[in-house]
Amino acid sequence: MLLPIKKVVLVHGLFMPSVMMLFLYCQLKRQGFVVTLFSYPTRDFEQGVRKLNREVGQGGQVYFVGHSLGGLLIRRYFEKYRPHFDDTCIVTIGSPHNGSRVARIVCSKTGTLVLKKIGSHFISRVG
Numbered sequence: 001m002l003l004p005i006k007k008v009v010l011v012h013g014l015f016m017p018s019v020m021m022l023f024l025y026c027q028l029k030r031q032g033f034v035v036t037l038f039s040y041p042t043r044d045f046e047q048g049v050r051k052l053n054r055e056v057g058q059g060g061q062v063y064f065v066g067h068s069l070g071g072l073l074i075r076r077y078f079e080k081y082r083p084h085f086d087d088t089c090i091v092t093i094g095s096p097h098n099g100s101r102v103a104r105i106v107c108s109k110t111g112t113l114v115l116k117k118i119g120s121h122f123i124s125r126v127g
Contacts, residue, residue, distance in 0.1 A: 006061040006087070007034045010051070013068030013094070014042050025066065033063075042069060045076070052077045061087040071095025 010021040018039040028035045038055065040048030052073065056062060062085050065099050066074040071092025077083070078090070 005032070005034050006063055007036065008063045008065060009036045009038050009052075009056060011038045011070030011073055013066075013070050016042075016067070021065075021067065021103045031088065038070075038071070040073065045069070045073065048073050049080060050115045053081050053083075056083070058083040058085065060085060063089045063091070065093070066095060067093045068073040068095055070071075072097070 007047075010018070010028075012018045012020050018037040021037055025035050025037055036055075038052060040051050044050070056077075064074045066072070070115060072095050074090055074092065075095075077096070
């Protein structure tokens with residue numbers, strides 16, 4: 001009896017291209033999984049959630065692996081769309097499910113000012 005093929009969706013983290021998941025992609029392909037490298041704009045989280053919903057849909061056997069922000073995106077996808085799959089599993093690697101101190105600082109006014117100062121310093125050195 002042939003076992004159904006399971007699909008695995010790999011979701012990258014913040015400011016990373018999907019190719020960062022290539023090693024895992026190759027390992028899973030060798031094991032016989034159908035693997036998708038999902039790419040999304042990390043600066044627009046909700047757009048990424050909508051894109052994941054369009055590309056994955058519902059039904060079948062789908063496993064999800066998310067690194068960092070990718071894990072949060074998968075979690076938000078399940079919260080927002082409540083998809084139904086015959087079999088599913090979610091694995092998150094280094095995802096800040098309880099929040100991130102660094103993110104809170106970066107999103108604050110102080111963090112924004114510091115980033116602007118660092119950015120302008122970097123640009124003046126490169127330029």
